[in-house]
Every structure is written in structure tokens, then in C-alpha cells.
Amino acid sequence: MSKSSSKSIDHAAPILKALVIHPARPLRGQAALEARDPNARLEEAVGLAVALDLNVVEALVAPLRVVTPATLFGKGKVEEFAAICEVEHIDVAVFDDQLTPIQQRNLEKALKVKVVDRTGLILEIFARRARTREGRLQVELARLDYERSRLVRTWTHLERQRGGTGSTGGPGETQIEIDRRLIAGTILKLKKELEEVRRTRTLHRSARKKVPYPTVALVGYTNAGKSTLFNRLTEAEVLAKDMLFATLDPTLRTVKLPDGRPAIMSDTVGFISDLPHELVEAFRATLEEVQEADVVLHVRDVANPDSEAQARDVETVLAELGVTLDEGKTVVEVWNKVDLLSEDDREIVEGQARRNDASAVSAVTGEGCEALLRRIAGLIDDSPPVEVSLAAQDGQALAWIYRNGRVLSRYDGPGGEVTLVARLDAQALGRFERQFPGAQVSAAVD
Known part of the structure; x- marks a missing residue:
């Protein structure tokens, strides 16, 4: 069993068996109306696991009415998950939620398998799929940011302090403080590299614009x-x-x-x-x-x-x-x-x-x-721009232009009236004038 969330899933090893759990939280009001179906969310989580070549042998939606700070779910549910892990010889338990570092550590102890949350799972996928230098740098930056908050999982001796010698740490600096400082230094270095890559990409984009x-x-x-x-x-x-x-x-x-x-x-x-x-x-x-x-x-x-x-x-x-x-x-x-x-x-x-x-x-x-x-x-027609003046109540006409033309500028008057300068090809302009005869259309003045 891994003791640190910083260790990624070993894909060189035989295919790992996974249990995928989607915690279904109760929702009310508008949030409930707009919420996605829990089974669809579970299916998506299974897809994420499969994208990492995990063999999903069990997947379930688990109602979560009350959050238990130590383990997310209550004792009974955790024991149920542990039984599944034992019977099915599970290697990895995937929780389609964001776990706190303490929850992740306690669940690993209770289930006796590696536990990965939604963030960790997506980070793994990003790390495998990034191909460009910028993509790899950005994913590494995200991974370190994620791990920085989870150092408690590696260092449980937070009260232990070290007298500093050289660059290893100052007087009274705890091990976790040293590790956080080292990660912060790496993050700073990555950000500088990333900024250089972005400057190069900006130059490439400027060249494309020419x-x-x-x-x-x-x-x-x-x-x-x-x-x-x-x-x-x-x-x-x-x-x-x-x-x-x-x-x-x-x-x-x-x-x-x-x-x-x-x-x-x-x-x-x-x-x-x-x-x-x-x-x-x-x-x-x-x-x-x-x-x-x-x-x-x-x-x-x-x-x-x-x-x-x-x-x-x-x-x-x-x-x-x-x-x-x-x-x-x-x-x-x-x-x-x-x-x-x-x-x-x-x-x-x-x-x-x-x-x-x-x-x-x-x-x-x-x-x-x-x-x-x-x-x-x-x-993207390069027709000459036109100026369109719309009354405050002409919301449909305004939306139509945004959907079917290219808006170059917009002025909102004090009374709610709107004046646009836009490009519309001849066919679209004809349709607009027929559909919205009350709009004032004229050639745009430079």
C-alpha cells in the first residue's frame, strides 16, 4: 500500500483492479434541477479510470447524506467498501470527489488499498497525455500544487523539529516546512520556465496574425x-x-x-x-x-x-x-x-x-x-462592416447578430439602445433586414 499521494499509479505493473465510487450528495432547489444524473457521473468516473488502463471490476453510486470529516462516509459504508476491496482483490479505490488529505489517508488505512480522488485521477491522465513542453510544465505545476496540500500524508511527525545546518532547514524548522519550502522553490522554477514558453508562443501567434x-x-x-x-x-x-x-x-x-x-x-x-x-x-x-x-x-x-x-x-x-x-x-x-x-x-x-x-x-x-x-x-466573411442601431427591447435582433455575424464594436446608450459595428455576409444581412425590419442598418463609417 502506498503511503504517499505523490506516488502515481504504476502503469508498468500488471493491470490494476479498481473500485469506482461516486458519492451522491443531496441537492436542493435550482442545484437539484441542474444537477447531472448520478449514474451518468459514475459512468464518467469509470471512463476516467479506464483512460488510465485500470480494470474497473466494481462501480457504484453511494448516497452521501452527511459528510464524515475523517473518512467522507460513515463507518458502515467504509466497512462495506473494505469488504468489496477484499472480496474483489481491489488494488485502487477511486472516489469521484475531492478528498481531504486526512480522508485519503484514513480511507487507505481502512480499505487497505491505494485511494485516488477525482483530482488525483485527472492529474494522472493529464500527466500521461501532455505532449508539448508547455503542457508538461503546466501539469507538473498542477501536480506539485496538489501535493503541497497533502504533505501531511507523507510526514505524520509534524511535531518533530530539526535544527538547521546548511540549506537543509533553519532552526526549529519542521520536516513538513522543509518539504513545503522545497516544493515552493520547484514551483517558482517551473513558473519561470512556463513564462518563457508562453512568451515564445505569443511570438508565434503574432507571426500567424501577419x-x-x-x-x-x-x-x-x-x-x-x-x-x-x-x-x-x-x-x-x-x-x-x-x-x-x-x-x-x-x-x-x-x-x-x-x-x-x-x-x-x-x-x-x-x-x-x-x-x-x-x-x-x-x-x-x-x-x-x-x-x-x-x-x-x-x-x-x-x-x-x-x-x-x-x-x-x-x-x-x-x-x-x-x-x-x-x-x-x-x-x-x-x-x-x-x-x-x-x-x-x-x-x-x-x-x-x-x-x-x-x-x-x-x-x-x-x-x-x-x-x-x-x-x-x-x-468570417470579409464583407464591409455595417452599423446596426437597435432599440432597448430588440434583444432578439442583438442575439441574432452575435450568432450570425462578427461583432467588431459595441456601444450601449444611456436608454438601453445598442449600436453595433459588425460584419455580415450579403446573405446574412438580407435575412437580418427581412427578419428585423425595425433595425436601422447603414454602412459603417471609418
């Missing part, structure tokens, strides 16, 4: 099919597996639009609910591509019953990083995996997509992908 190619970024929940769609649209061969976090580092490719113009498309890491705070920064490189994009494709798995909740999770993580998908961004919702729906469900979903200005596609079969490319071409 080539006037429009940019398109794909975002979405993990396993929504972004990489498969990316491959379909760019005819590339990015790793596209039915696996959580198959893509971690941003990938850039050129795509040829139907009118012959080239554009740069970026595939990004998939998002996930309850993303541990240690890992939010690991999305920074991805989000910079999104922030710079002319068009953002929000890819959703409409065959997943939790599609709406997953979309909210994506928007939540983006908002945490200062990116919104509704203001000043041209965003297209891409409803993927329609090929997995029944004929009746597909008809309903495609009707909903039309009403919501979404693009229904199948990245696997290619259905809807040509229409999506035509839509992208229209959104």
Missing part, C-alpha cells in the same frame, strides 16, 4: 467528438478515440473553406465538470487560442442525456478563465453524434437545432459538415 488567415477554435466537453470533427473538417489525423481527454495540447491545422479561402482551426482539450482548481491553469494555452479565434465552435454530444449540463460545465470553466461565449464572440453550437440517435429522436433534435441556430452534424459519417463549413465561411 498571415491574414481567420481562426476557428473548437471547444466542448471531453469526449464530445471534437477531435473527430477536427479530423473531418481539416482532413488531419489527430488522435480521436472514444476516451476522456484523448486530446490535451492545442492542435492547429489549416482548413480549406468552401469558397477556397484558408482558415486556421484549433482543436483543444475537452472540459469536464468539477474541474479541480489545480488544473484550471492547465487550460490556459487552450483558452488563449479560444480568446484569439474569430469563430468558436462549441461541440456538444447530443446523444448524451447530460448534454445540457455538460454545456453549462464548459461555459462555467470558460467563465472562470475570463472567456464568455455570449459577448463579442461569434459562437456556433455544433450538435454532434446525431448518427447515434434513433430516427424519431434525430428528427426532434434536428428541429431543435434549426430553432436554436445550431448545426446538427455527425463527425463520423460527415453529415452536416459541409453545411457547417459554409456557415463558418459566412461568419
Whole structure:
């Protein structure tokens, strides 16, 4: 049994047997209405474990009405988990929750197996999938940040103090203080390296801007099919597996639009609910591509019953990083995996997509992908900008322009009126004027 959470799962050893537990906490009010189904959460946790090549032999949803500070669950439940571990010869118990260091240590003692929480599991996946130098540095930084709070698991002799000699520690410095200081030094070093890598990437992005190619970024929940769609649209061969976090580092490719113009498309890491705070920064490189994009494709798995909740999770993580998908961004919702729906469900979903200005596609079969490319071409059209003046009550017209055009500037008047300067291709402009005859449209003045 491992005594330290800093030790990762040994993937060179024979395949480890895993027990996966999703603690289902009681929710009330709006939180209960928007909460994802516990069984879907369990299925996702199993997917995370499988992504680490764990052999999941048992998976269960365990109601958690009252949190026990020492072990998360009460004594009876912990004994039940211990019995499963013994009977099934479990090597790793995965708790789909964030455990405190004390809870993790006590559960390992009680279950007599290695215990991994949701944060530790995702960190393991990130560490295995990162390929670029920036990705590896960011994951290592997140890992050290996570471990810094868990040193109590390695050093239980907190009261022991050491008289310092040389650089090993000052007078009266405890062992845990020494370890924290060493980790802090490593974190500082990694941050400096990361800053240098980011400066280089900024230079590369500046060089790309000199080539006037429009940019398109794909975002979405993990396993929504972004990489498969990316491959379909760019005819590339990015790793596209039915696996959580198959893509971690941003990938850039050129795509040829139907009118012959080239554009740069970026595939990004998939998002996930309850993303541990240690890992939010690991999305920074991805989000910079999104922030710079002319068009953002929000890819959703409409065959997943939790599609709406997953979309909210994506928007939540983006908002945490200062990116919104509704203001000043041209965003297209891409409803993927329609090929997995029944004929009746597909008809309903495609009707909903039309009403919501979404693009229904199948990245696997290619259905809807040509229409999506035509839509992208229209959104990044280099038509002359127009000035659109809208009354305070014209919220629908305002939303329509954000969905179908490219907003260059916006002025909000004292009475709630809005003036936009935007690019709309000729076809979109005609549709807008027919649909919203009360809007004032004129050529923009330089």
C-alpha cells in the first residue's frame, strides 16, 4: 500500500483492479434541477479510470447524506467498501470527489488499498497525455500544487523539529516546512520556465496574425467528438478515440473553406465538470487560442442525456478563465453524434437545432459538415462592416447578430439602445433586414 499521494499509479505493473465510487450528495432547489444524473457521473468516473488502463471490476453510486470529516462516509459504508476491496482483490479505490488529505489517508488505512480522488485521477491522465513542453510544465505545476496540500500524508511527525545546518532547514524548522519550502522553490522554477514558453508562443501567434488567415477554435466537453470533427473538417489525423481527454495540447491545422479561402482551426482539450482548481491553469494555452479565434465552435454530444449540463460545465470553466461565449464572440453550437440517435429522436433534435441556430452534424459519417463549413465561411466573411442601431427591447435582433455575424464594436446608450459595428455576409444581412425590419442598418463609417 502506498503511503504517499505523490506516488502515481504504476502503469508498468500488471493491470490494476479498481473500485469506482461516486458519492451522491443531496441537492436542493435550482442545484437539484441542474444537477447531472448520478449514474451518468459514475459512468464518467469509470471512463476516467479506464483512460488510465485500470480494470474497473466494481462501480457504484453511494448516497452521501452527511459528510464524515475523517473518512467522507460513515463507518458502515467504509466497512462495506473494505469488504468489496477484499472480496474483489481491489488494488485502487477511486472516489469521484475531492478528498481531504486526512480522508485519503484514513480511507487507505481502512480499505487497505491505494485511494485516488477525482483530482488525483485527472492529474494522472493529464500527466500521461501532455505532449508539448508547455503542457508538461503546466501539469507538473498542477501536480506539485496538489501535493503541497497533502504533505501531511507523507510526514505524520509534524511535531518533530530539526535544527538547521546548511540549506537543509533553519532552526526549529519542521520536516513538513522543509518539504513545503522545497516544493515552493520547484514551483517558482517551473513558473519561470512556463513564462518563457508562453512568451515564445505569443511570438508565434503574432507571426500567424501577419498571415491574414481567420481562426476557428473548437471547444466542448471531453469526449464530445471534437477531435473527430477536427479530423473531418481539416482532413488531419489527430488522435480521436472514444476516451476522456484523448486530446490535451492545442492542435492547429489549416482548413480549406468552401469558397477556397484558408482558415486556421484549433482543436483543444475537452472540459469536464468539477474541474479541480489545480488544473484550471492547465487550460490556459487552450483558452488563449479560444480568446484569439474569430469563430468558436462549441461541440456538444447530443446523444448524451447530460448534454445540457455538460454545456453549462464548459461555459462555467470558460467563465472562470475570463472567456464568455455570449459577448463579442461569434459562437456556433455544433450538435454532434446525431448518427447515434434513433430516427424519431434525430428528427426532434434536428428541429431543435434549426430553432436554436445550431448545426446538427455527425463527425463520423460527415453529415452536416459541409453545411457547417459554409456557415463558418459566412461568419468570417470579409464583407464591409455595417452599423446596426437597435432599440432597448430588440434583444432578439442583438442575439441574432452575435450568432450570425462578427461583432467588431459595441456601444450601449444611456436608454438601453445598442449600436453595433459588425460584419455580415450579403446573405446574412438580407435575412437580418427581412427578419428585423425595425433595425436601422447603414454602412459603417471609418
